[in-house]
Amino acid sequence: MYIRKIPLPLHCGLHLTREVLNGKWKPNLLFAIAEGIKRPSDIQKALPDATKRVLNLQLKELEEHGVVSKKVYHELPLRVEYSLTPLGESLMPIIDAMNCWGDAHRPFLERVIMQGESESVTAERKAACVYYLDKVGVE
Amino acid sequence: MYIRKIPLPLHCGLHLTREVLNGKWKPNLLFAIAEGIKRPSDIQKALPDATKRVLNLQLKELEEHGVVSKKVYHELPLRVEYSLTPLGESLMPIIDAMNCWGDAHRPFLERVIMQGESESVTAERKAACVYYLDKVGVE
DNA sequence: CAGAATCCACCAGGATACTG
DNA sequence: CAGTATCCTGGTGGATTCTG
Numbered sequence: 387m388y389i390r391k392i393p394l395p396l397h398c399g400l401h402l403t404r405e406v407l408n409g410k411w412k413p414n415l416l417f418a419i420a421e422g423i424k425r426p427s428d429i430q431k432a433l434p435d436a437t438k439r440v441l442n443l444q445l446k447e448l449e450e451h452g453v454v455s456k457k458v459y460h461e462l463p464l465r466v467e468y469s470l471t472p473l474g475e476s477l478m479p480i481i482d483a484m485n486c487w488g489d490a491h492r493p494f495l496e497r498v499i500m501q502g503e504s505e506s507v508t509a510e511r512k513a514a515c516v517y518y519l520d521k522v523g524v525e
Numbered sequence: 526m527y528i529r530k531i532p533l534p535l536h537c538g539l540h541l542t543r544e545v546l547n548g549k550w551k552p553n554l555l556f557a558i559a560e561g562i563k564r565p566s567d568i569q570k571a572l573p574d575a576t577k578r579v580l581n582l583q584l585k586e587l588e589e590h591g592v593v594s595k596k597v598y599h600e601l602p603l604r605v606e607y608s609l610t611p612l613g614e615s616l617m618p619i620i621d622a623m624n625c626w627g628d629a630h631r632p633f634l635e636r637v638i639m640q641g642e643s644e645s646v647t648a649e650r651k652a653a654c655v656y657y658l659d660k661v662g663v664e
Numbered sequence: 665c666a667g668a669a670t671c672c673a674c675c676a677g678g679a680t681a682c683t684g
Numbered sequence: 685c686a687g688t689a690t691c692c693t694g695g696t697g698g699a700t701t702c703t704g
Contacts, residue, residue: 399627400552400620402634407623410677413539426686440677442687452637463685464684473630480626481539483619484546488538491612495541498591549697565666579697581667602665603704669702676695683688 406451406477409444411436416474416481419454424467453477545590545616548583550575555613555620558593563606592616 407413411433418432429445430438445468448454453474459465470478488495546552550572557571565584569577584607587593592613598604609617627634 398553399624399629399631400556402627402631402638403623404549404552404627405638406634410543413543414537417539437678437680438687439679439689443677450637450640452633458686464687466686473633476630477626480619480622483622484542485538487616487619488541488543488545490538491615492538492541494591494612495545498589499541499544501589576698576700577667578669578699582697597666603667605666665704667703670700671698673698674696676693678693679691681689684686 403480406448406453407480409447411441412444412448413481413484415441415444415448416453416470416477417485419468419470419474420478420481424469426466426468429468448474542619545587545592546619548586550580551583551587552620552623554580554583554587555592555609555616556624558607558609558613559617559620563608565605565607568607587613 414433414436415429418429423429423432426438426441426445429441430436433441445454445456449456453471454468455471457467457469459467553572553575554568557568562568562571565577565580568580568584569575572580584593584595588595592610593607594610596606596608598606
């Protein structure tokens with residue numbers, strides 16, 4: 387197994403949670419499992435952009451962190467099912483909130499995130515921000 | 526400026542939110558600013574384990590993503606103040622929830638996260654999980 | 665005080681091929 | 685079907701130094 391060379395950071399609740407949720411696909415994994423997508427093959431179908439390898443890695447971490455549990459049925463063909471632990475369930479409000487927030491602000495976020503990528507005019511970006519933030523402020 | 530070589534992933538609300546919150550210190554930065562810690566020097570004091578450089582980088586991203594705004598007072602000595610935008614405010618319930626969740630489960634999480642580091646006996650870890658999850662389940 | 669410039673170690677995550 | 689082994693690249697974040 388692997389031993390980290392850089393120690394993990396401080397012990398603020400934020401960091402602990404971050405540690406659990408940190409991984410490109412972890413929120414999606416939790417979300418999928420919460421939706422009843424339990425079997426690895428189905429999970430892969432649900433997240434086609436992720437590799438088997440990485441999904442397995444992150445599932446393993448989620449398991450080690452006590453938020454999902456894994457049940458292996460020794461049949462043929464082999465069957466495996468993941469599910470949320472109570473601790474994992476307690477995380478779902480946060481996951482859902484993150485999902486909603488992202489969806490609610492999608493048009494703005496997509497614009498502003500993409501612009502960060504394509505080194506475009508800062509002024510234009512700022513204008514977009516101001517425009518949107520006005521709207522938010524009014525709501 | 527820098528052009529990303531790897532395109533950013535899909536457009537699910539979860540990913541958008543992740544993009545905004547992704548950065549070792551971003552949740553803490555938002556939290557600190559929400560608490561009224563506005564000036565860079567104070568922010569650094571609040572997060573002593575982070576480098577000026579990285580804090581600046583992540584603040585800039587938060588700004589570009591429209592969740593914080595930066596006000597420069599052209600005085601001497603130079604004064605700068607960050608604050609949450611309305612969009613950033615709308616993120617605070619999530620930040621707070623993450624903070625609470627981490628704090629609420631700290632004893633368990635600390636144990637289970639640390640053990641991941643020091644490649645210790647899996648059986649022991651599992652025992653710890655089971656023990657804790659029992660408690661959670663009962664609550 | 666605020667922050668840009670350099671340099672670099674680390675490691676997360678993708679591609680691919682393989683085992684049971 | 686589920687999972688592992690190997691290899692490799694991009695980019696995050698730390699250390700340090702320098703400017704206004």
